[in-house]
Amino acid sequence: MRDDAGSVLSRFQHGDVDAFETLFRMHQRAVQGWILRIVREPSAAEDVTIEAFWRMHQAHARFDPERGFEPWARRIATHSALDWLRRQKPESGMSPEMWDAVPAPAGSDAAINAEIRNTMVRAFARLPAKLRITALLAVVEERPQKEVANALGISIGAVKLRVFRALRLLRTDLKQQGITP
């Protein structure tokens, strides 16, 4: 079984499309789920998933079978999603009407009213993409910092720093909107 897996990875490295299909089918769910956590739109997540696997297909010769497929795929998926975030205009998909319709998440604080949530969402959309992606994964999705660091290809210290900067920018933005967090 392990030899089979090793053989698939090795064949993929040499550009075998059948091996690529096997890996695609094995990892599509995990990769797409990870991307969905970042882009937060199912249809965009599908497009970014295909883009991420296309990049993997293009980079097959640089893949090291010894290091495993999943971490490599996740890193490429994360960067594909980051590129997607960078291409989005800050306010796109963040209209007040849309967010009025978004129910408060289960277990949310009733004291945090819709206006604050809307303002927060708008401020969040204005953050630089690399801070937004780090805050999404580490704070919103509560993924372990090591996992976030590996996915982004940065150190754990850099993850902490980015989260801190994101929160500080959010606080400043909210204050400018007249909201004292």
Next chain:
Amino acid sequence: MNRNHESGIRDEEVERMKHLLQNAVPPIGNDPEVTRDLWPGMLRRIHEESSRSAARVPWFDWALGGALLALAAVAPRTIPVILYYL
């Protein structure tokens, strides 16, 4: 009251901002629903890109063609020589 030296933001403010963010942006969760098979789309992308790259003329060919045209324009007597070597 702990205050981060670099940022001037208190630890409790950080926690408050985290709480606000988590309430404003709901998490997708651990097992998002992913059902559609994307392999046909992936295969289409591979075929599109490979036919595009096959149709793409390398920059060197464009440069060579341009140089030959320029040579023919500057020295028309070279045209038969160029045609001979084509």
